[in-house]
Amino acid sequence: xxxxxxxxxxxxxxxxxxxxxxxxxxxxxxxxxxxxxxxxxxxxxxxxxxxxxxxxxxxxxxxxxxxxxxxxxxxxxxxxxxxxxxxxxxxxxxxxxxxxxxxxxxxxxxxxxxxxxxxxxxxxxxxxxxxxxxxxxxxxxxxxxxxxxxxxxxxxxxxxxxxxxxxxxxxxxxxxxxxxxxxxxxxxxxxxxxxxxxxxxxxxxxxxxxxxxxxxxxxxxxxxxxxxxxxxxxxxxxxxxxxxxxxxxxxxxxxxxxxxxxx
Ligand code: NDP
Numbered sequence: 001x002x003x004x005x006x007x008x009x010x011x012x013x014x015x016x017x018x019x020x021x022x023x024x025x026x027x028x029x030x031x032x033x034x035x036x037x038x039x040x041x042x043x044x045x046x047x048x049x050x051x052x053x054x055x056x057x058x059x060x061x062x063x064x065x066x067x068x069x070x071x072x073x074x075x076x077x078x079x080x081x082x083x084x085x086x087x088x089x090x091x092x093x094x095x096x097x098x099x100x101x102x103x104x105x106x107x108x109x110x111x112x113x114x115x116x117x118x119x120x121x122x123x124x125x126x127x128x129x130x131x132x133x134x135x136x137x138x139x140x141x142x143x144x145x146x147x148x149x150x151x152x153x154x155x156x157x158x159x160x161x162x163x164x165x166x167x168x169x170x171x172x173x174x175x176x177x178x179x180x181x182x183x184x185x186x187x188x189x190x191x192x193x194x195x196x197x198x199x200x201x202x203x204x205x206x207x208x209x210x211x212x213x214x215x216x217x218x219x220x221x222x223x224x225x226x227x228x229x230x231x232x233x234x235x236x237x238x239x240x241x242x243x244x245x246x247x248x249x250x251x252x253x254x255x256x257x258x259x260x261x262x263x
Contacts, residue, residue, distance in 0.1 A: 008243045010037030014089045015242060016081070018042040018071055018128055019098030021049040023206035024149065024231045028095050031235035032242070033060035040084040040091070041066045042098070042128070063088055071098050071124030081131035090141065093242045094132040096125040097149040101171040101208055114170050121174035122181060129185055133194055142193040146185070147241045149234075150198040152257045154179040158203075159222070160215040179253050186251030195250040197241045202257030203228040225258025 015032050019025035020041035029039045033056045041064065043049040049066035056064040065088060069080040085091050100120045102113050129146050136144040152158075154175035158166040179198055186196035203209060203219055205228045211219070220226050237254050240246055255261060 008035045008239055008245070010035040010243070013037035013092045013242070014040065014084075015093040015095065016040045016042060016084060016091055016128070016132065017095040017097055018124070019044075020095070021046050021052045021066060023208065024201070024204055024234045025095070025097040026052065027231040027235050028097065028238050029056055029064065030060070031232070031239050033057075033062045033064055035239065036060075036062060037093075038062055038088050039064040040088050042069050042071065042080065044068070044070055044098070071128055072119040074127045074130075077124075077127040078131045078134075081128075081135060085135055090139070091132060091135055092141075092144060094128055094144075094146045095149065095238060095242070096128050096146060098124055099149060099151075099208070101168050103166065103168045103171075103210075105167045106169045109170060117170040118174050118177070121171070122177045125178050126181060129196065133185075133189055133192070136194055137189075137192050143244070143247075144192075144194040145242045145246070146194065146196045147238050148178055148182050148196070148198040149238075150179045150182070150200045150253060151175040152200050152202050152255065152261055154200060154253075156261060159218075160211065161218055182253065183251045190250055195241075195246065197246070197249060197251070198253040199234065199237050199241070200253050200255050200257065201229060201234050202255075202260040204231055204234060205229070206231055223258045223260045224262060225260075227258065229256065229258060 017025050017029045020029040021043040032039050053064040053066040067080050153172040160166050182198040
């Protein structure tokens with residue numbers, strides 16, 4: 001994992017990517033593999049996650065495996081991390097990327113909606129980060145890196161029209177919670193040389209963003225870059241934060257938003 005010139009070399013790395021089978025997580029999995037790192041993809045239910053891992057393995061010539069695991073379940077997460085560590089490891093990094101949203105007006109939101117969103121977006125991040133950090137602290141591994149996929153929604157409310165918010169209050173508040181969780185974990189684990197950072201993407205073209213063409217046009221008109229990000233555009237900062245180039249970076253949150261939060 002030591003930097004070689006300006007090339008990132010993950011040949012001694014084994015990185016867990018939650019939600020690494022599709023969307024942003026898939027591109028992050030591919031970028032890790034491209035840099036020579038082994039990848040453990042954690043997914044919830046997609047039937048083709050194993051094939052996705054095989055494809056990565058064939059394309060980049062590194063080991064990649066898919067592990068079915070609901071990040072909400074702390075016991076399952078802990079068991080899965082031990083399994084990955086034994087089969088592919090030792091684990092050196094984690095991208096806590098899995099996330100969900102529910103869009104409907106606040107008046108229609110329920111306790112169940114709150115629980116399911118906060119369970120995945122906050123507790124799921126905590127469960128996976130804790131399992132990774134436990135492995136590292138137990139073996140006195142210095143240099144573990146955790147990257148949390150938050151969102152600009154932690155800071156601003158996205159709009160789909162002049163005065164029309166995108167109605168996802170629990171998603172936004174879960175992302176604000178996870179951005180703060182990042183700082184707390186970074187502060188507590190710095191003594192073990194474990195770094196915890198967050199990325200905050202703007203709109204990225206994936207399954208989670210379900211907008212009609214009129215809304216898309218409005219969003220494009222209101223993002224300085226004039227477009228959504230492609231999922232692969234979220235990989236650079238993530239890879240940097242996982243690498244030793246970022247050895248003095250912890251507790252930070254990094255915008256990848258095409259300038260959306262400038263105004
Ligand atoms: P996708 O909907 O494309 O993918 C979500 C991934 O999360 C899937 O791999 C899914 O697995 C996995 N997942 C969901 N729930 C669980 C669970 N309980 N346990 C394990 N895995 C789970 O989303 P994106 O790629 O768009 O989003 C990835 C992250 O990026 C999320 O945290 C999202 O909030 C964040 N983000 C996205 C933005 C966007 O515009 N797209 C903008 C800012 C942040 P499976 O396939 O098995 O269902």
